[in-house]
Amino acid sequence: MNGAQHILEAFHRHNIQTIFGYPGGCIMPLYDALVDDVRVEHVLCRHEQGCALAADGYARASGRLGVCIATSGPGATNLITGVANAHRDSIPMLVITGQVPSPLIGTDAFQETDVLGMTLGIVKHSYLVESADELPAILEEAIALAQSGRPGPVWIDIPKDVLLTEATTAPIPTPAQPQAACPDLTSALALLRAARKPLLYSGGGISLAHAEDSFRKFTECSKLPAVVTLKGIGNPGKYSTHNLGMLGMHGSRAANRAVDECDLLLVIGARLDDRATGKLDGFAPNARLIHIDADAAEINKLRSAELAIRGDLNAILGELTQALRETPLAIIDWQKQCQTWRTTGGFQTAVNEEPMAPITGPAFIRQLSRVAPDDTIIACDVGQHQMWVAQHYQFAHPRHHLTSGGLGTMGFGLPAAIGAQFADRQSTVLNVTGDGSFMMNAQELATIRRYNLPVKLIIMDNQCLGMVRQQQELFYNNRESQINLDDNPDFVAMARAFDIPALKIERTDQVRRGIETILAYNGPMLLHVAIAREENVWPIVKPGGSNKEMIDETRRSTADKKENIA
Structure with missing residues (x-):
């Protein structure tokens, strides 16, 4: 098999059935191989950015790897925004582009661009394949890497001659990673039990870890009042009675007030993004922080944690649930207070019932x-x-x-x-x-x-x-x-x-x-x-401001309107 056929075989091994792409000169050998392979569904989008964003949506909705392909030069550069989008939201994606033939790299050949250089900051890893024999192993490694740990896009740039050359090596399957033992949670449980106003803060890491069921069991068992980030919306389910809603720049007043008054913030699968926290020195000023995440780079990056725990979220949530089932938290006054805020400080909207009224x-x-x-x-x-x-x-x-x-x-x-x-x-x-x-x-x-x-x-x-x-x-x-x-x-x-x-x-x-x-x-x-x-969207926190300084339609002042933050 040549390099292009090895790519399709890798798709079959990993049950990749749908890919999004747009053909062109240097990726044409792969499109030629697709003619003889009906097992892969290729979706022809009308712009390479559309290909990358469609692969992103596919991955978000399914929890599986999204795949997009394009040719060199403008094909590759058009993918960049979609790949950057996936990188910022930790979406598993495999990106494959054709490159000019190996002898022409570095000569400013037609449709040559330095893909590795341009994409260095928006991928989890990238490869420029130098020979057909190394391609099978690179494919295995890239597919595993995109989906392991904290997911993200991995980019493989392949010269046209490599796609056409026969590969004599067989792929080496990436060994399965042993399941890590659950870290010791004794200190976390001690902090939870000592807190009088603990608050659960969850983000997109819950679904990235396929930990939705474990998270919901934990929330129902712990009965912790909870807030979510933009990417964490849906974590508690549609009917959770403990959820105070989204926090942050356009969050609910209930969520932002609970963060402001809590004495312990249990952060799970979230990175303390600036749109969620607002001005950092005004964020959860009275709270100690337990930060649980799969990525060590996010811990202590923006806010020092009293306790940092890195590990598999399913295992950690399971252990916490079992421990709190045996000894429940005694936080009834805090729970009642948060329910009051939930009733009075949730997202409200006045509805004009007049049939001819404009739509809001x-x-x-x-x-x-x-x-x-x-x-x-x-x-x-x-x-x-x-x-x-x-x-x-x-x-x-x-x-x-x-x-x-x-x-x-x-x-x-x-x-x-x-x-x-x-x-x-x-x-x-x-x-x-x-x-x-x-x-x-x-x-x-x-x-x-x-x-x-x-x-x-x-x-x-x-x-x-x-x-x-x-x-x-x-x-x-x-x-x-x-x-x-x-x-x-x-x-x-x-x-x-x-x-x-x-x-x-x-x-x-x-x-x-x-x-x-x-x-x-x-x-x-x-x-x-x-x-x-x-x-307008209400409430709103001015960029760079503290979440407790939320502005809504009834509270904004003349000073708020006229202040220039340039």
Whole structure:
């Protein structure tokens, strides 16, 4: 077998059945091998960035490895944003690109780019393959590395001549890693039992570790009041009575207040991101910190921990659950206080019941949450709609909430929804997007049409870059700059040009029927939702501020509006 055929054989060995790609000159030997191999489903996206983001969405929704391939030069550079997105959110991904033939590397040949140099900071590891004989071993190592420990993207750059050359070596399977013993939790349990106001803080590491069930058993047993990060939404389940919601810049007042007043913060699978913590010296000022994570690099990076525990989250959560089942925590007063905050300081929204009233973002998302099935997967883009979904949609599982957390990639949602639909053919998949984000990768409507994917698209259109406009209003003296999108196309006509049915709604009395219509339609459909330009996301913490200084619609002052933070 030549190098290209070895790649396909590696896919078969590891049960990789779906890949996302776009062909070109230097990757053409791999595409030639695909002609004779029907075991791998290749999804042709319409832009390489779409390929990477679709592979990302596939991995998030399924928990399996996402794979994307492209050619050299612009093919590789177009992948970079999608790969950076996966890296920041620790998504397992294998990236394969063609490279110019080995003798031409370093000569500025046609479509040559230094892929290793450009991607050094956005991958877990990268390879430039020098011979066909080393390719089988590299493939095995890369596939294992992308999924082990803290997951992430691994990039293999392969010269065209290597893809064409016969490899004489057989692949060496990567040995299975022995399961590590659970670390000693005596000190952690002592700190938990000594605390009067302990708080559970969980993030995306729960689903990355496939520890959702273990986490829920622990939360129900411990009865700890809990907050979640943006990527941790769904960890406690849809009906948890202990969850105070998302914390941080657009978090609930209940969650941020609990963090501010707790005396012990139990952090599991989270990295204390700045959008979650706000100003660090004002974050959980009274709390000791227990930090449990798979990645040692995250521990003590931003906040020193009283106790750091690195290990397998399933094993650790299981041991903690058993210990607390035998001796429950005595924190009833704290639990009652947090329940009071949950009732009075959760995400609230005023709803105008007048049939002709304009549609508001939070009310629309609440209605969507009530109507959509529990197994619905939502892929968001970035902006106000993303925060409304995080605040007001009730997710049954963290893998149902696909969002660009660390990088904040506009254009993520549509290709991620495509990847999620390939990962789960039976579930309802929605792309909730804004008018700005939708236009970033609108070409992927052609991918939906090509494969007749039943993805539902919801565009929340305020004819501007809403989140930028909101910050300009609040923190830049309302000096608007380059945020108008009032020349948007007719989105309904645009969808229909791709043979995708579409409809537009503008009034409150149209919301439920609009949602029910797209959910009931047997195929892809677009819902264009007109919302007011001036609508904001509440609450908000000004960038660089402390979470306890949250601003909401009723509390913002003239000083808040006029303060310039440039």
